[in-house]
Amino acid sequence: MLTVRILPCLDVRDGRVVKGVRFAGLRDMGAPAEFAARYESEGADEIVLLDVSATNEGRAAALDTIRAVRDVLSIPLTVGGGVRSVDDARRLLEAGADKVGVNSAAVRDPELVREIAQRFGAQCAVVAIDAAATAAGGYEVVTHSGTERTGLDAVAWARTAVEFGAGEVLLTSFDRDGTRSGYDLVLVDAVANAVRVPVIASGGASDAGHMLAALRAGAHAVLAASIFHESRGEVGRVKEFLSREGVEVRP
Amino acid sequence: MSAFEVVVVPTGTANLASVLAGLRRAGGAPRLAEGPRDVDRAAAVVVPGVGSYAAALESLRSSGLAEAIRDRVLSGRPTLLVCLGLQLLGESSEESPCVDGLGAVSVAVERFADDVVVPQLGWNRVEPDEACRFVRPGHAYFANSFRIVHSPEGWASATSVHGGSFVAAIERGAVLACQFHPELSGAWGLDLTRRWLEAACTPAKAASDGGRSC
Numbered sequence: 001m002l003t004v005r006i007l008p009c010l011d012v013r014d015g016r017v018v019k020g021v022r023f024a025g026l027r028d029m030g031a032p033a034e035f036a037a038r039y040e041s042e043g044a045d046e047i048v049l050l051d052v053s054a055t056n057e058g059r060a061a062a063l064d065t066i067r068a069v070r071d072v073l074s075i076p077l078t079v080g081g082g083v084r085s086v087d088d089a090r091r092l093l094e095a096g097a098d099k100v101g102v103n104s105a106a107v108r109d110p111e112l113v114r115e116i117a118q119r120f121g122a123q124c125a126v127v128a129i130d131a132a133a134t135a136a137g138g139y140e141v142v143t144h145s146g147t148e149r150t151g152l153d154a155v156a157w158a159r160t161a162v163e164f165g166a167g168e169v170l171l172t173s174f175d176r177d178g179t180r181s182g183y184d185l186v187l188v189d190a191v192a193n194a195v196r197v198p199v200i201a202s203g204g205a206s207d208a209g210h211m212l213a214a215l216r217a218g219a220h221a222v223l224a225a226s227i228f229h230e231s232r233g234e235v236g237r238v239k240e241f242l243s244r245e246g247v248e249v250r251p
Numbered sequence: 252m253s254a255f256e257v258v259v260v261p262t263g264t265a266n267l268a269s270v271l272a273g274l275r276r277a278g279g280a281p282r283l284a285e286g287p288r289d290v291d292r293a294a295a296v297v298v299p300g301v302g303s304y305a306a307a308l309e310s311l312r313s314s315g316l317a318e319a320i321r322d323r324v325l326s327g328r329p330t331l332l333v334c335l336g337l338q339l340l341g342e343s344s345e346e347s348p349c350v351d352g353l354g355a356v357s358v359a360v361e362r363f364a365d366d367v368v369v370p371q372l373g374w375n376r377v378e379p380d381e382a383c384r385f386v387r388p389g390h391a392y393f394a395n396s397f398r399i400v401h402s403p404e405g406w407a408s409a410t411s412v413h414g415g416s417f418v419a420a421i422e423r424g425a426v427l428a429c430q431f432h433p434e435l436s437g438a439w440g441l442d443l444t445r446r447w448l449e450a451a452c453t454p455a456k457a458a459s460d461g462g463r464s465c
Binding site (some may be wrong): 001002003004005040045067070071073074075076077093094095096097098118120121122123124167168196197198220221250251 | 266267268269272273276301302303368369370371372373374375376390392393394395396412413432434435436437438440441
């Protein structure tokens with residue numbers, strides 16, 4: 001039986017892990033490869049690396065970062081951030097990514113999801129969806145780090161992306177991200193029920209209880225950054241907690 | 252100890268970098284196959300596989316590599332096949348109904364049932380039968396939408412469960428074919444790769460299995 005997955009996320013800018021990406025006050029946390037190796041030894045099931053570089057120099061550095069992480073990492077690596085074409089995806093894969101996350105560019109042109117899935121396989125095509133609650137009680141896709149509202153229904157977009165070939169959905173609550181108030185469980189439930197592929201819950205987690213709640217709401221994997229960065233051994237503690245609660249984790 | 256030379260078949264696989272890095276960590280010195288002769292003569296060969304069944308077979312057949320891989324497997328020479336690599340060994344796949352597999356193992360590849368998450372993406376428990384000498388119990392990382400349900404005759408096999416039992420790996424002599432990804436299966440996968448590499452590239456061990464020495 002498949003176990004649930006615990007995914008530490010590295011926000012990387014110009015080759016360094018940073019914190020506070022979506023907010024003011026970026027802080028340099030350290031080298032991505034060191035974080036990745038530490039998380040693997042703590043029991044992480046995969047690593048997600050999001051490149052938030054704003055410049056071309058930063059994007060070139062990201063490829064070196066992926067190579068360095070790959071050299072030390074024996075678990076899957078998903079890389080996202082600024083993927084606009086099949087060539088972008090290919091470069092990330094050749095550098096050592098196992099899966100590629102597409103976000104804004106896929107919203108603009110869903111054919112990109114189809115092209116990546118056809119070329120590299122559905123298991124390689126992760127669609128990253130940033131969703132914000134609407135006044136009407138639904139969820140709307142936002143892009144470009146939340147600066148653009150698309151008017152697109154997040155659940156409908158998840159379904160469309162999977163029809164176009166996405167093999168996994170990385171679902172981030174824009175409202176909860178960075179708030180430490182827990183994942184948006186209504187959002188997780190709605191998307192997990194709408195698609196057959198695995199859904200990764202993201203945005204808002206600050207403890208293992210939040211992760212348990214997201215898994216019970218239908219998520220197949222849970223992603224977090226800060227709580228893992230700040231506390232050594234946290235991945236293992238989360239897994240112990242989930243195991244005590246009857247959730248199957250990889251030992 | 253010098254590194255074990257191992258030839259990797261370029262199947263157009265998406266995560267070739269991970270496969271090469273995994274082999275290096277396990278003590279291997281991987282290089283890419285340049286043609287059928289390379290695959291035929293190498294002491295140890297790895298066939299990675301991520302992608303489409305039909306496209307992979309077409310590519311392997313047009314380059315002449317398909318026959319070389321099939322010969323290695325049938326004659327028991329040290330060969331490690333990963334994910335799609337395992338599926339290609341069978342006779343057919345529901346993924347591409349009109350295409351013949353390599354036919355080295357009499358199995359058919361089928362899509363997972365409709366009531367489970369597909370693709371299967373994540374870690375699943377692997378249980379080897381008593382005849383397995385490479386695969387040990389543990390958790391392996393899978394990324395697949397299709398699988399083999401019945402273990403083939405004449406092979407040791409390991410199974411996992413995803414909406415029912417399926418074949419996680421088969422082995423015979425120095426041939427090991429895995430549905431999961433050893434290169435992404437953490438320390439467990441690294442140990443498995445190392446065991447296979449050592450058996451494949453150590454003359455005494457390989458000779459007892461009918462394989463060739465390095």
